[in-house]
Amino acid sequence: MSPDPWSLYALMLRSRLFEEAIAKLWHDGAISGEMHLGTGEEGIVAGVVAHLRDGDAMALDHRGTAPLLMRGEDPVAILRELLGRPDGLCGGKGGHMHLFSRRFLAASSGIVGAAGPAACGFALAAQHRDAGAVAVAFFGDGALNQGMLMESFGLAAAWDLPVLFVCKDDGWAITTRSDGVAGADPMARARGFGLPAVEVDGRDVAEVWEAARVAVGRARTGGGPSFLRARCVHLEGHFLGFQLVRIVRDPLRAGPEVAVPLTRSLLRPGGGSIAERLRGLTGVVGAVLSTLRDPRRDAANDPVRRAREALPRDADRLRALEQRIGLEIGGVLAEASP
Amino acid sequence: MSPDPWSLYALMLRSRLFEEAIAKLWHDGAISGEMHLGTGEEGIVAGVVAHLRDGDAMALDHRGTAPLLMRGEDPVAILRELLGRPDGLCGGKGGHMHLFSRRFLAASSGIVGAAGPAACGFALAAQHRDAGAVAVAFFGDGALNQGMLMESFGLAAAWDLPVLFVCKDDGWAITTRSDGVAGADPMARARGFGLPAVEVDGRDVAEVWEAARVAVGRARTGGGPSFLRARCVHLEGHFLGFQLVRIVRDPLRAGPEVAVPLTRSLLRPGGGSIAERLRGLTGVVGAVLSTLRDPRRDAANDPVRRAREALPRDADRLRALEQRIGLEIGGVLAEASP
Amino acid sequence: MRTLGYTAAIDDALAQAMAQDPRIVVLGEDVPMLRRDLLVRFGPKRVRGTPISESAFLGAGVAAAMAGLRPVVELYMVDFLGVCMDALLNHAAKVAAFSGGTCTAPVVVRAPCGGGYGDGGQHGQTLWGWLAHIPGLTVVAPSTPADAGGTMLAALGHDRPVVFLEHKLLSETWLEFLGSGGRTTVRFDVPENGTRGEVPDPWEPVPIGKAVLRRPGTAVTLVSVGVGVHRALEAAAALEPEGISAGVLDLRTVSPLDRDAVLAEVSRTGRLVVVDEDYEAFGLSGELAAVLAEAGVAFKFARVCTRTTIPYAREMEAEVLPNMQRVCKAVRQVTR
Amino acid sequence: MRTLGYTAAIDDALAQAMAQDPRIVVLGEDVPMLRRDLLVRFGPKRVRGTPISESAFLGAGVAAAMAGLRPVVELYMVDFLGVCMDALLNHAAKVAAFSGGTCTAPVVVRAPCGGGYGDGGQHGQTLWGWLAHIPGLTVVAPSTPADAGGTMLAALGHDRPVVFLEHKLLSETWLEFLGSGGRTTVRFDVPENGTRGEVPDPWEPVPIGKAVLRRPGTAVTLVSVGVGVHRALEAAAALEPEGISAGVLDLRTVSPLDRDAVLAEVSRTGRLVVVDEDYEAFGLSGELAAVLAEAGVAFKFARVCTRTTIPYAREMEAEVLPNMQRVCKAVRQVTR
């Protein structure tokens, strides 16, 4: 079995354009607080969500917009929710970190790791309600250090729950590199709970799709939970307006804000030895530098672009598709925020 | 290097006699609530504690009496604490699940898994205070499913903390068999966090001693944390007066209390299918049966007896030793509860 | 009418509901043994043992409720909510609000609570006032077998998350398991009417949010829940000879509070004494004072609550938890 | 005297203490970046980044404090205490009691709190009244840069666990990080005097448990903490033209409560309006009513608090959190 590259590309492009519209609204101030986008992880989300059907459930993290959109939730309702309108998906009460869809059995949470227990609960209900249904949990690499998620791995394994745990691994938890604070690599950790674990390139939707097909199939037929690790790059960094990214994109403006107090404190009498201070400085500079070598600028890391390049040559069909989606999102935008 | 069998046996016997005295006091009603003893895990505790020295710390679970006694805390103060006397180790405020010793840097908790974070904190302090000091965490197999303990494994590994995680594995969490609710085996789980993990027979103090020597040595010299799994049998079951054990030891009295309502409910109309009900019954009976095949009665599971048999033949020395310890504990008893 | 013990009553009502509603499942540590009577009747799919992973299985219960099940999630003790509070604070309590009312999480969290048997400060808390602080949580703490069973039935029919607190001192089962352990050598100050009593057959739901006047009184109103209700009743009886007429109002539900009942009683007596086994500060006793002050009722006020961490020693514990003597003292103070 | 922002003041006082006391270490997620100024001065041994394992590193902080360190454990937001509450509820708060006073856990838990920037109900709670319910915890919530720095210094010298709550609306740093993200297109209702102000050099500790009267008044006393203090001050100013003299008492410390200050003020004015951003029921507002009722003070009472889960939409959020208009309404009600 192989995926239909056109429909996967369509899913991803639609999500990308939708989130780019959200980014614009956020920059214009139409959206207030934090805004975490899924731009860069569309390959993972599309590759997994494409396998879901009625009765399946999704437990989402702080990047729930893309999965919900790809699953089929009304884009106008989602956008109105992000705009905080009473006619939004959740009446403006939830917001982008708390998107709920009764129709698609989806629950989001801004609490890191909460997708684990939620997916177990959805899967438990599935076992009782309609055997054959599955639950997917989406979370990041940082979440792997959260106790409740680890407990969920154990519970799902002990109860053979039909869960697919999807780790969208961008290597970062906000400003912290995961390899610096995690005991071992994610695969070993997942396997330590008895979960079958597979690793794929999350920038390649076809790879994800195939791995998800196997895992979801296993879950549907009583084979129990699986763990999928998919690497990706978040094109906007942790969230919109992310300081590290701002420093990189606008060093003249954002740089001094950081550098001046930093230097003053570095030279302040009283405190650590020169060696200790330098170790500290290395840490800060390191984080900024690893952002400077900005993988976001590398087109190879954009799953949407890669999906586009992987399409069979058919210029007309492509143009038609992109035009259709462009128009749709334009229409959504117009309808949601007159 | 090899341990001194006499001193290890002395440590264990002293603890055993002390806890048998506690059991007596409990049965007489001099101690009120729950009472979890360490009888059966003396081999593990002695084998580990023998390696501790000034500056080292212990994070204890609900079975903290034995480690504290073996570490050198005043038995009279401990016993008075268990008796709830104002002149007890903690002024009668803590009790057996909350024994604290400032002198030996020991903290107990009745919250399953809490020994993990505590040991990490003690180890962190050690890194700052006196390099070379270590922290030990004692916990059971059931605790391996508690998020905070798993998080501690990751934190200790990430920070290279001088911690020895000791899992006293009796295969049970109260009435639950661990192999029935855990995703994978403890060794795999620990290794999943990057912890060097060793498995020993906890009924053999020499084996534990040797494994602990290596792990503690590694921690002292900056080699980071380790995980030690030691199997054991709790001679009194989960706690004193444990229902399952009572059924086994006094079936005529304790049996009907359980069997009568059970049968009535089994036959009650409305509810699951015959098959479901039988599955349920099998579960209950299974738990009771696995207690009936009471490993507690098998002398081979008693670490104290085994340590005694492993002693070099020297009847006089043995008699003298046992007499001395017997007298000491007798004296403690007399002094603590006049 | 038949007579049942407190915990037996809860399990009996639960069984009645389970027989009628296949959506009800029971999960928790040792549940196969603790609820063995349910296990052999409803089978291992509906009565499930869990690992010691409260965050995972409580969180799972919340989501399962969103997906249409009616989970009863058992915690070994309410004290252990500490390790999994997020599932209540940030999830169960907020699902309905976040989703604009499109989703709800009708999970029942059942947990033994309370002290009085010498188990130490991590195993004797009640925490009902603490939980009631969180918008979106319903918190009940019945004080008799009849109320316990009927309230469980109501909780199972409630469309929002309910924390069902089962006081260990009222539960022969729990006291046997955790306290006496089959011994006859220990004594506990157990309120008789709380532990065994007549119960209806079949069960009828006891409405959530409705208090009940256990004893009428004209001079002062004692308001309480759980074991405190019985301490209050003992005190009221003891004070009668002194010519003090003390009424006792059993809230039964901590949140939502039955404001009307409290206002009605205290407006008449003008005196309120709160008997609350939960911690004193920033809790139930304060809320009751606020409710009256908001309504503009003038009242004399005293409270008998737990002020510190609960000590292990039985004698110290007996002093720290509300007892009949302390209640009498407080009543005399406001009636003098 | 110099002028500093709210968070800069806390970090500056912390730096002063760290330079003097090598036992102070700072741990938490992203602290190497959030506290980079401390990192480059004190080095990575004393300023440590953690994995997203709150239960492990908060619990570790508690034990490290027992062992002689003075850890400042940072949580990303107070809302996230849900996942690690056990470390506070059953450990930090109880160590001193359990050990009969032989051990203490002087850990400082630093956490941003509060709403007003549209981050939704899991990221805008304050929870100070909820935390204050637990015996053994000290809870502070300063409302100005000078208090923030001085209170941090006092917390670092305190021999018991302290929860230090830093309101995001008062913190340019946090608002920049979580709210505006460098944008000029969003506005927040930021209380000026709370965000920047004169601070002492060197820092002196601001005593824990002492309230301060921000504005004298004869007709009614507004009692609050954090951002609420500024809402109360705005309201008091707005009411002056109506001839209503409203005083404003800033508790600064939620627990232990400065009962004397509250009693003194309200006894004079006879009217109490509580402005509390934390949830209304079973919390700070109730405790204040109880303190007065216990003391036998007759008073009129109203409260302006958060009653429901905090909604995401800015307009809805502004209605749910205490605002100047609601405070004025409450004051008029009790003074009419």
Ligand SMILES: Cc1ncc(C[n+]2csc(CCOP(=O)(O)OP(=O)(O)O)c2C)c(N)n1
């Ligand atoms: C329990 C908890 N701790 C901390 C946070 C703050 N926080 C929000 S997102 C985040 C990083 C998550 O990293 P990861 O899981 O890798 O997801 P990513 O953002 O990289 O997609 C943190 C620490 C939180 N929301 N919840």
Ligand SMILES: Cc1ncc(C[n+]2csc(CCOP(=O)(O)OP(=O)(O)O)c2C)c(N)n1
């Ligand atoms: C967080 C938490 N959950 C549940 C309990 C109740 N409880 C006390 S001991 C215990 C079993 C622990 O099993 P294990 O860790 O194997 O230790 P063992 O008693 O077998 O030595 C349980 C579930 C608790 N004390 N804390």
Ligand SMILES: [Mg+2]
């Ligand atoms: Mg990440």
Ligand SMILES: [Mg+2]
């Ligand atoms: Mg065990």
